[in-house]
Amino acid sequence: MPGQQRDTERDFDAVIVGAGLAGLYMLHRLRGMGFSTRVFETGTAIGGTWFWNRYPGARCDIESLEYSYQFSDEIQQEWEWTERFASQPEILSYINHVADRFDLHGNIQLETRVEQARFDEAENRWAIRTNAGHEYRARFCIMATGCLSCRNTPDFKGLESFQGESYHTGDWPHEGVDFHSKRVGVIGTGSSAVQSIPIIAEEAEHLTVFQRTANYSVPAQNKPLDPAVQSRIKADYAGFRERNSNSFFGTLGDFENAGPSAKAISPEERDRFYEAAWKRGGVPFLNTFDDLMIDKESNDTAVDFICHKIREIVDDPEVAERLIPRQTFGCKRLCVDTDYFSTFNRPNVSLVDVSENAIEEVTPSGLKLADGDDFALDAIVLATGFDAMTGALLAIDPHGKSGVTLSEKWSEGPQTYLGLAVSGFPNLFTITGPGSPSVLSNMVPSIEQHANWIADCLGYLHETGHERIEATRAAETAWVAHVNEVANGTLYPKCHSWYVGTNVPGKTRVFMPYLGYAPYVEKCNEVAANGYEGFELSR
Numbered sequence: 001m002p003g004q005q006r007d008t009e010r011d012f013d014a015v016i017v018g019a020g021l022a023g024l025y026m027l028h029r030l031r032g033m034g035f036s037t038r039v040f041e042t043g044t045a046i047g048g049t050w051f052w053n054r055y056p057g058a059r060c061d062i063e064s065l066e067y068s069y070q071f072s073d074e075i076q077q078e079w080e081w082t083e084r085f086a087s088q089p090e091i092l093s094y095i096n097h098v099a100d101r102f103d104l105h106g107n108i109q110l111e112t113r114v115e116q117a118r119f120d121e122a123e124n125r126w127a128i129r130t131n132a133g134h135e136y137r138a139r140f141c142i143m144a145t146g147c148l149s150c151r152n153t154p155d156f157k158g159l160e161s162f163q164g165e166s167y168h169t170g171d172w173p174h175e176g177v178d179f180h181s182k183r184v185g186v187i188g189t190g191s192s193a194v195q196s197i198p199i200i201a202e203e204a205e206h207l208t209v210f211q212r213t214a215n216y217s218v219p220a221q222n223k224p225l226d227p228a229v230q231s232r233i234k235a236d237y238a239g240f241r242e243r244n245s246n247s248f249f250g251t252l253g254d255f256e257n258a259g260p261s262a263k264a265i266s267p268e269e270r271d272r273f274y275e276a277a278w279k280r281g282g283v284p285f286l287n288t289f290d291d292l293m294i295d296k297e298s299n300d301t302a303v304d305f306i307c308h309k310i311r312e313i314v315d316d317p318e319v320a321e322r323l324i325p326r327q328t329f330g331c332k333r334l335c336v337d338t339d340y341f342s343t344f345n346r347p348n349v350s351l352v353d354v355s356e357n358a359i360e361e362v363t364p365s366g367l368k369l370a371d372g373d374d375f376a377l378d379a380i381v382l383a384t385g386f387d388a389m390t391g392a393l394l395a396i397d398p399h400g401k402s403g404v405t406l407s408e409k410w411s412e413g414p415q416t417y418l419g420l421a422v423s424g425f426p427n428l429f430t431i432t433g434p435g436s437p438s439v440l441s442n443m444v445p446s447i448e449q450h451a452n453w454i455a456d457c458l459g460y461l462h463e464t465g466h467e468r469i470e471a472t473r474a475a476e477t478a479w480v481a482h483v484n485e486v487a488n489g490t491l492y493p494k495c496h497s498w499y500v501g502t503n504v505p506g507k508t509r510v511f512m513p514y515l516g517y518a519p520y521v522e523k524c525n526e527v528a529a530n531g532y533e534g535f536e537l538s539r
């Protein structure tokens with residue numbers, strides 16, 4: 001607890017793992033409360049997602065004025081976003097600006113990967129070991145390790161033998177990559193691919209896109225941010241944040257709800273709403289009608305609209321058919337693009353379907369498919385995503401009570417109480433852990449809400465003289481059942497996606513995020529107000 005640390009270089013009130021948006025704000029809160037705190041970060045600098053993902057076209061798809069911290073009105077007022085959806089360099093500058101303003105750097109140890117965390121039951125402290133072999137101790141261990149930080153690199157035979165350059169979108173060279181006069185292959189058609197493909201296509205001599213699953217994508221309609229719009233929102237930023245936080249996803253964006261059901265109106269009227277949503281751009285397309293992710297027939301109306309758009313945009317009908325997604329709309333993360341589909345009209349771009357004819361191996365000179373077809377390439381871009389939500393936590397694989405590891409505990413999929421805590425792992429918290437809205441919300445408010453909840457909880461423990469907090473097994477079981485029940489009432493878990501972990505071979509199929517930001521926040525507040533209901537507190 002504040003002031004109780006022993007060896008100030010090795011023993012802390014709290015250790016935070018990760019220096020992205022979550023770790024930084026958590027540090028700011030705990031330091032403000034007088035807790036000795038150390039952040040460990042693998043990267044050579046802070047920023048998390050926005051430090052690592054520097055591929056061409058990387059930007060957020062939640063509007064900049066929403067995809068930002070709200071804890072400091074000063075920062076909120078002074079920072080001027082230049083585009084409707086901020087680019088990676090702009091978000092990274094913003095994060096650094098916040099860290100400078102609150103003087104956070106001194107408590108962050110960079111280039112340090114946490115490799116092991118073990119709970120010492122006698123001492124009620126975590127022992128945390130880093131890749132340098134050093135051990136640190138802390139009363140509390142807070143995992144701010146990110147939902148989308150553990151890269152998924154498929155185990156392609158021969159990948160190391162490739163004589164050209166290969167890159168993962170989630171670990172992009174800081175100096176950038178020049179694709180001029182190169183034959184480039186992009187593997188994947190998720191959000192990272194959809195953002196980077198149009199830009200790589202402009203540079204490359206030839207771009208081949210290897211697509212396993214066609215994805216739905218709607219235009220971003222990104223544009224410079226109108227200063228008048230920015231001033232209007234800043235004039236009542238608190239009200240703007242409040243309206244967003246009362247919404248289902250914690251974000252509203254530029255959005256018009258067209259009513260409870262896509263089936264309730266005529267096809268012509270419905271298409272007018274879809275057309276308006278398409279023109280406004282962005283993920284809120286998903287919220288055009290309330291039942292799009294509940295009712296398959298309604299969902300099919302969105303499918304029809306988008307497929308019609310793809311056929312309209314793409315000149316070659318065969319290519320258009322290959323780009324038409326076959327799965328339920330929205331059950332894979334909706335992509336948001338700038339000129340994605342029209343890129344396939346370029347003469348230097350080709351699309352290869354690897355759904356049936358899989359990538360068999362990477363050869364020294366390119367890629368070979370199962371049927372023997374091969375493609376000569378100078379560069380390969382792996383836009384193959386992440387071991388989402390659990391990957392970074394299981395890479396550390398904390399040892400809880402009686403030495404039980406998190407991987408043992410989660411052998412049938414993640415089990416948490418509120419996505420914040422795990423029974424059997426006292427004094428361990430996860431920011432935006434599985435079982436919380438996280439990736440199905442605007443992540444920045446979700447991060448702040450979790451960091452605030454954890455900081456308040458630690459403050460409460462200190463005031464009430466408790467040294468230990470642990471989620472009860474009963475509360476955890478009930479929460480996991482509730483997360484599943486809510487998800488199963490929707491179409492979200494219906495297809496193959498990283499939401500259910502099926503993008504990573506061998507991962508248990510479980511729908512991981514919690515659906516419903518506003519009800520979730522209410523539940524967390526209730527738990528705290530009731531003296532941390534569902535947790536066991538001890539001295």
Ligand code: FAD
Pocket residue numbers: 017018019020021022023040041042043047048049050051053058059060061062067112113114115144145146147148149192392395396431432441442443444447
């Ligand atoms: P991260 O930013 O992932 O930070 C976690 C940090 O922990 C990383 O720097 C990592 O190196 C470090 N770390 C992990 N394990 C260890 C370890 N063992 N030891 C030491 N350090 C470790 N969300 C949205 O809401 N809207 C968007 O538009 C949006 N766009 C995105 C675009 C991309 C390309 C990606 C990949 C994600 C996007 N997200 C978006 C999700 C995004 O991850 C979150 O919004 C947010 O940035 C997460 O912040 P974080 O601090 O929780 O995690």
Ligand code: NAP
Pocket residue numbers: 059060061062148154169187188189190191192193195210211212213333336354359383384385386439498503
């Ligand atoms: P992703 O959505 O998981 O996409 C990975 C792609 O790689 C998929 O098309 C996948 O195909 C393909 N793939 C994986 N393994 C393959 C293999 N062995 N052979 C062929 N193809 C393979 O990952 P991502 O694009 O990096 O995005 C992850 C998440 O990060 C997003 O959903 C989003 O939440 C966030 N993000 C947001 C933005 C933004 O616009 N703000 C941008 C980037 C990322 P299958 O679909 O068949 O598995």
